[in-house]
Amino acid sequence: MTQTVTVLGATGSIGTSTLDVIARHPERYRVHALTAQSSCQALLELCRVHRPEVAVLSGAEDAHWLTRALADSDLPTRVAYGETALCEVAAAADIVMSAIVGAAALTPTLAAVRAGRRVLLANKEALVMSGALFMREVAESGAVLLPIDSEHNAIFQCLPHHHRGGLSRCGVNRLLLTASGGPFREWDMTRLARVTPDQACAHPNWSMGRKISVDSASLMNKGLELIEACWLFDATHEQVEVVVHPQSVIHSMAAYIDGSVIAQMGNPDMRTPIAHGLAWPERIETGVAPLDLFATGRLDFEAPDVTRFPCLRLAREAMMIGGTAPAALNAANEVAVAAFLAERIPFMTIPIIVERVLEQLAHVPADSLEHILDMDRQARDMATVELERRERSG
Numbered sequence: 001m002t003q004t005v006t007v008l009g010a011t012g013s014i015g016t017s018t019l020d021v022i023a024r025h026p027e028r029y030r031v032h033a034l035t036a037q038s039s040c041q042a043l044l045e046l047c048r049v050h051r052p053e054v055a056v057l058s059g060a061e062d063a064h065w066l067t068r069a070l071a072d073s074d075l076p077t078r079v080a081y082g083e084t085a086l087c088e089v090a091a092a093a094d095i096v097m098s099a100i101v102g103a104a105a106l107t108p109t110l111a112a113v114r115a116g117r118r119v120l121l122a123n124k125e126a127l128v129m130s131g132a133l134f135m136r137e138v139a140e141s142g143a144v145l146l147p148i149d150s151e152h153n154a155i156f157q158c159l160p161h162h163h164r165g166g167l168s169r170c171g172v173n174r175l176l177l178t179a180s181g182g183p184f185r186e187w188d189m190t191r192l193a194r195v196t197p198d199q200a201c202a203h204p205n206w207s208m209g210r211k212i213s214v215d216s217a218s219l220m221n222k223g224l225e226l227i228e229a230c231w232l233f234d235a236t237h238e239q240v241e242v243v244v245h246p247q248s249v250i251h252s253m254a255a256y257i258d259g260s261v262i263a264q265m266g267n268p269d270m271r272t273p274i275a276h277g278l279a280w281p282e283r284i285e286t287g288v289a290p291l292d293l294f295a296t297g298r299l300d301f302e303a304p305d306v307t308r309f310p311c312l313r314l315a316r317e318a319m320m321i322g323g324t325a326p327a328a329l330n331a332a333n334e335v336a337v338a339a340f341l342a343e344r345i346p347f348m349t350i351p352i353i354v355e356r357v358l359e360q361l362a363h364v365p366a367d368s369l370e371h372i373l374d375m376d377r378q379a380r381d382m383a384t385v386e387l388e389r390r391e392r393s394g
């Protein structure tokens with residue numbers, strides 16, 4: 001039977017890879033809705049190819065432009081805009097790909113969870129912000145949550161099917177979360193102080209959106225992923241070890257109490273975890289080239305350096321503080337990364353702003369969405385104040 005799919009963040013890197021996989025299997029999947037923030041032209045092109053029932057944009061003006069453009073092309077897609085519309089399309093399809101970047105994904109992803117859908121979680125910021133609440137909602141609604149972030153999808157594949165309820169119940173004592181080390185893995189502090197946004201976005205192995213690319217370069221991506229792994233697999237932060245593996249061929253590993261270490265490998269192409277999430281527990285073809293181990297040649301491993309890359313340490317500390325601290329970490333990081341991409345602050349100021357915000361805010365239990373969103377706002381305001389203070393003082 002054909003399943004309907006909503007792609008939240010359809011115009012992005014994950015969104016377009018998802019649509020590539022879906023288009024290979026028209027007998028299995030039909031697109032219900034595609035969403036974007038403001039990329040109207042790109043969304044129009046996707047509507048021409050994938051013919052969704054609904055297209056959603058953030059603003060009214062963009063939505064009016066798209067409505068006219070679709071009518072001119074004789075396309076029947078209905079257009080809507082705003083967060084309520086995002087939540088409606090998230091709740092309405094059998095499968096929902098959560099691929100909006102940042103905290104904006106939280107509310108629509110929770111709408112998909114509450115509707116009990118199959119939720120393919122590429123976005124990591126939502127789970128970092130709301131971990132306990134998010135996982136409780138998954139358990140209560142019966143939603144099927146499948147991790148798409150490559151490392152978490154790899155770990156999911158390395159664990160037994162029935163791993164819910166804690167790692168120790170399935171004989172696992174450690175998760176080995178691999179990190180490429182990013183484009184600056186071997187750079188010293190002097191060079192790190194002068195990096196440009198384009199250098200930070202030139203990831204050695206993956207082609208991704210600009211925000212996650214900067215996070216990879218600062219190792220904040222690995223910090224967010226550490227928190228993500230704790231919630232997805234019911235692990236303590238001590239059970240998650242970050243291993244730098246520059247080739248990004250091993251996507252992560254699970255270590256068992258009998259000494260076995262199971263790894264998931266493949267070329268760095270997000271269509272593999274996306275297809276795994278779409279078809280699980282079945283497997284479908286993706287167009288990803290077979291892994292050529294002779295071309296890969298070698299697999300290297302090293303420990304992360306938290307002196308040059310303090311974001312990883314800050315994320316671990318936020319997880320240890322608990323409550324709303326990860327939401328504050330995420331919000332401050334989003335503000336700082338946007339400022340770096342706009343060339344308002346140097347790369348190494350990102351962790352300084354995040355640390356200031358984490359230190360100054362009083363963290364409370366993250367037991368309601370209200371508390372989490374309130375902390376998100378407070379941390380953004382504080383990060384903005386810190387940013388402006390630094391700009392004024394030159």
Ligand SMILES: NC(=O)C1=CN([C@@H]2O[C@H](COP(=O)(O)OP(=O)(O)OC[C@H]3O[C@@H](n4cnc5c(N)ncnc54)[C@H](OP(=O)(O)O)[C@@H]3O)[C@@H](O)[C@H]2O)C=CC1
Pocket residue numbers: 008009010011012013014015035036037038039040058098099100101102104122123124125148149150206207208209210211212270
């Ligand atoms: N790219 C990758 O390989 C991986 C990504 N992820 C995670 O997946 C998520 C998406 O990443 P990626 O695809 O790289 O990001 P992109 O920047 O490429 O795409 C982001 C998508 O979200 C939309 N969007 C942005 N802001 C908003 C908003 N405020 N409201 C509604 N829609 C919005 C964008 O629309 P518009 O085009 O209009 O701006 C676009 O469709 C991130 O959370 C990332 O961490 C995880 C693992 C791998």
Ligand SMILES: CC(=O)[C@@H](O)[C@H](O)COP(=O)(O)O
Pocket residue numbers: 149150151178179180181182206212215216217221222270
């Ligand atoms: C593809 C993916 O999952 C990214 O999150 C990737 O992990 C980024 O690479 P880093 O290991 O450099 O953060």
Ligand SMILES: [Mn+2]
Pocket residue numbers: 149150151225
């Ligand atoms: Mn990842």
